[in-house]
Every structure is written in C-alpha cells, then in structure tokens.
Amino acid sequence: MDTTSPAAFFTPFTSNSPYAPTSAELHQNQTTRNPNTQCNIDGASMRIPLAVFYTLFFLIGLAGNLLALWVFLRMQAKKTSVRVFLINVVLADLLLVICLPFRIVYHSSGNNWTLGPVMCRVVGHAFYMNMYISITLLGLISVDRYLKIHRSASRKRFMRGRWSYVACGVIWTMAIIITIALIGTTKKYEGEGKCFHYRKTCSAGLVFIKFSLVVLFWLVYALLVISYLKIGKMLQRVSKDKPDLPNAQKYKQTARKSFFVLFLFTVCFVPYHIVRVFYIVSQVSDTPCAWQDLADKANEAALLLSAFNSCLDPVMYFLLCSSIRRSTIGILRKLIRVPDAAVSSVSSSEMNRSMQKRPSLVAINAQSERMLIHVPAVGR
Template sequence: MTWTETQKDIMTISTTTPANSSYPCVDYNAMQIPLAVLYSIIFIMGLAGNVVALWVFFCVHSKKNSVRVFLINVAFADLLLVFCLPFRILYHSQGNRWNLDPTLCKVVGQFFYMNMYISVTMLGLISLNRYVKIHRKSGMQCSTRGSAVFCAFVWIVAFCFILPILISRNPPNENRCFHYKVLIDQKWKAYINISVLVIFWLVFIALIVSYGKIALKLLRTSKNQPALPNAARYTRTAKKSFFILFLFTICFVPYHLVRGFYIRTQITTTSCFWMDVADKANEVALLFSALNSCLDPIMYFLLSSSVRKEVLRLVSSVLCTRSVAVGSGSSSTADFDCRNGRTDNGQPNITLIPNSSREKAASIANIAGL
C-alpha cells in the first residue's frame, strides 16, 4: 500500500478512530534509532553534570543566598528529568512499542514535562531576582527562606497541573507511549498545554528584559569607570548573561514554537500529512529541550561562585597531583603553591584595593552573580 493510499484510508476512518489512538499515517519508526542514541548521550551527560552540581551545592560549605536556592531546584528538576530518559530510550530501542504498564507511561511522560517546566520557571525566578538586585530595590529582594517558599510553591503548582492527566483513564489496548495523540474529544488536556505555553513565553520575556538590564548595567559600569577594580571582569560577566539567554533560547524556544502548531493539529481536523509533520517536528524540538539538562551545569559554573571555585579547585588538584607524580622535590613546592593560591615566588597573590572601591566592586559583583 502506498503512502497516498494509506493517507486516503486514514482520512476516511478519522471520524471513527478513538481520540487517543496512534494513527498509522504517522511514521513512528522513522526516528527510533537516532532518538534512542541521542537520549542516551543526554542521559549520561545530564546525570554526571547535575550530580556533581548537587554535590557541590550540598557538600561544599558556601554562603547561602536566593540564587543558590533556585539553582539547587534547577539541578534537582534536571536530575529528575534525566531519570525519565531511560524509559524513552527503552521505548525507542524496542521499535517504539511500550511493553510496560500503561500507567507508568503516563507517569513518566508527565514527570518529564513537569520537571522541564519547573526548570524553565526557576530560570525565570533567577532572572527576576537579579533584575530586582540591579535596581537596588532592597525591600523587594528575596531572602533565602523566601526563595525556598517560592520554589515549594512552583513544585506544588506543577504537580497540580499534571494531576488531572495522571488520574485520567488510560485508553484501551494502548501499546504506544510518547506519541502523537488527537485531543478533539479531550480538549481540556490541550487547554492545559496552552496555559503552560503562555507561561513559557512570559518567562522568556522576563529573561530577555532582566538579562538585558544586567548586561547594560555591567557594560556601562566598566565603560564609565574603567579604574574600578575588576572593571574588565564586568564586561565578561555581561557576555555571560547573554550566553545564558542564548542557551535558554536554543533549548526551549524551538520546542515552544513547534508546540503551538502541534496543539492546533491535535484539536482540529488535520490531514495525515500535517499530523506526521507535527510529530516529527515535536520529536526533534523535544530533543533540544532535553539537552538543556546537560547544558545547565555550564550555567551553574557561570552563576554560582561555589560551583566555579570547587570545579577550579578540583582541576587544580588534579594538575598538581600529576606534577607531583612526574616531578621530584620541586614539584611538591609547586603542589603547595597551587593549592594555597600563592605566586611562583612564594608570596600570597593579594591585590591591595582601597576599601571604598572594594565595597563598590563587591556590590556590583553581587548583582552580577559573581
């Protein structure tokens, strides 16, 4: 049977096919091997990166602040998302057939999306927090306890969003998972997806505004006061802000651009061709969203001084250990110097800065998240 004949057949029976059934006109097997391989890579990288980040956040003693609380929640959400990936890998590696309990499919799918959007929301809260700091609205600044309350609220709301879907009845004889579904008879699910889509674009606008303000502030400071300590560093930090926004755009914007078209095909009468297009576009864009779980550790390195210092310390420790193994007595001195932050001549690497300038530099560094 040709593709054209199949398409005609599906158009003929589309009015009698159950809303949640998998349509044979959607070629589910076209991308199964690439998806299994790519999700495996994302799983390994995301697991390693977020485990290291959480280890630093919880085991390395550092100053607690609101940004650190948000970053811990981002890392935890990314880790839970990564734990959903083995089920997707298993599904795609078995010819896109779900051989486990249908309820487990629903739970894994909803937790995947829940943790993805929790990560998105936490990034929005981080941008709002830094936006408030840069305008020095001290009365509006969020404390560590306040940040924890915000995070708990986000987790509760996210779970409430997926709860109706989790308790809904499973379709009969369903052997598919993570596949295209028509929601003409269940538009309430589409409305939940639309509301989440609106939340994403609001968060994205907040990110653009806040990081734009932060970058302009730092660039203006480094330009107008070049004698200020670490002035050149502020320019680099401004570029980091744009890099964070770049990562967010690459990972999440393609999926949410496709998502509007995807939802429309689910709730309206759609030809077989556009169903297949929507399914393929959604799968590719979803890969970029999952990729964020292994790129977020780069963000932790940029935003958290404790993560940055610990990673640099570990790298320095490894390099110094190698020098001790290869060299003789002089390498022991090099190891001591490396670990104690001293210069080659044995003197502490300290730069004398006037108190007033140092305080101003510290204030701007706090805004920048240095």
C-alpha cells in the same frame, strides 16, 4: 460519433471494471476527505537518533547534575535565595534525566512499550513536570537578580526573607498536583505497546493545560529577556562611565556572559514552544496525515533541545560562577588525588601580589558576578 449512453457514466464501478479503484486508493481518498481519520504515525525513522541522543543526554546530565548538587550541598555558604532556586533547578534536572532511560529503552526496542499505560503516563507527565519546574525557577532567578541590583531597602528586606523557600514549595506542590491529576484522568494510549507517540485528543481540560504551559513559558521568557537586557545595559553603562577602574573590562565580559546564558535558554526552549502550538492544533483539528507526521517529527526534534538543557545547566554553573568553579576543581583534585601544594602556593603568592596592587578587585568582581542570573552570590 460516440454512441455510449449517458447513463453509462453513472453506472457504479464493478470489481471487474478496469476503472475500479483499488482498496489503497479508496483509503487514501477517504483520508483526504476526512483528515481526522486515524493515521499510521509510528516515528520509526527517528527512533535510532532519539535513542542515541537521549543516551548521551542521560549520561552527561546525570553526571553533571549529581556533581552540581554535591558541590551546592558541600559549600559552606549562606543560603541565599538564588542558591535555594539553583538547588531546586538541579533537583528538577535530575528527575528529568531519570525519565530518559524509559525513552531510551522504548525507542531502541522499536517503539515498543511493555510497562503498561499507567507507567507510560507517569514517565511522560513527570518528564514535562520537571522541565517546566526548571523553566519557572530560572525565571524567578532572573527576577531575584534584577531586584537585587537596584539596591532598594524595601526590596532588600524582602529578598532576605524566606520567600525563595515558599516559592519553591508552591511550585513543586502545584506541579505534583497537576501531574497526579493528569495521570489519573488521561485516557489510555491508543494501540498496544505504544508510548510517547502522536495521538489525537478531544479532552478540553488537557488542551487547556497544554496551552497554559505554553503561555507560562512565554511569560517566563519575557521576564528573562527584560532582566538580561537591563542587567547587560547596566554593566555596559558602568564600564563606560568608569573606564579607569582596574576591572572595567570585567564588566564588559560579564555583560557578554549574561547574553550567552539567554542565548542558551533561547536555543533549548524557544523552538519547542513554537512547534508546540502547531502540534497541539494538529491534535484537536482536522489535519491531514502528512501534517500530523510533520508535527510529530518537529515536536520530537525540538524536545531533544529541551532535554539538552539539563546537560547545559551544570556547565553554566561552572563557567559563570567562580565559587562553584573553585569548589568543583577542589573536589575533582581530591577525587583524582592530584598533588596541588605547589600550585596552591604559586596561586596564593600571585593572588597576594595582585591584591596589593588592586585591593578593590575582589569587591568589584563580586558585584559584577551578582548581577548575573546564573551567577549566585554563594560560597563567598
């Protein structure tokens, strides 16, 4: 029979007791009971992959967007609304790419920030500012293309105006004002030498801005999906209604290209904004450390895809727009000094023979390309 006194079960553990919990166990139990306890989330396991990928994105994005900007500025063409939007997209991508070396140095040096908290906030907020400027401009381009293909007289007069300049000015002004406000009001990052890392937040204003940006993205994404679907259906219908046209197959290819652009936009931005909701909730609620660590890793991986879009935009300009493709090839030939007299004469003769056989080919190509969101009517 057990003679142990019941009171012994209520006797506090002493340091000499074999049943006394260790300090690590006490800390683990405290963290389990209070998930809001500060967790040690340093992201050390991802710093090398992040440094490598951001380095590649910086090199490719800088070269591609500088070339795209040069082509846009050198092209002797009417400054249409789409061309104005695309130039601003290129500028936003360039500014985003310029922020990447700070992240590269930070991750490659063991997640150690030496430029002070103010510079950390400047680089961090500028990165997101340019990402959302690019997203918003792509949404406006889709609206512009959708309205123009309906060929309404009132809409055409509206689209001929300088509304693209006004829209871009409003977007940049609002983005800069919000970014400056965030830089001035955001609290210092916790811990010395830390930046771009997970941290808890209790600022209602900051949380509101984060959720507002998520809502903005989904609104823009809805516009893109609706515009692309309508443009694609219209191109498919034209190809079916007029199968005897010499360029009927071109309409089908153009429709496929439109869905390809939407696919790239989905891959780059949708994962980040799905993860973003979970990430923000983990910052403001009592979340266990394991879930905070998962949110941090998922957010960093999805952010890589968003940054990758700055490298894909110049590729889309080149693949989907014949005028940009011709200008880019011409510039590259001049840079590497490849003699193209023979090539030009052969291409010219072939083009003349093709035009004699199919005189409406250029007009049909131009009309089909203008229906694409990323195929502006520039350089024509």
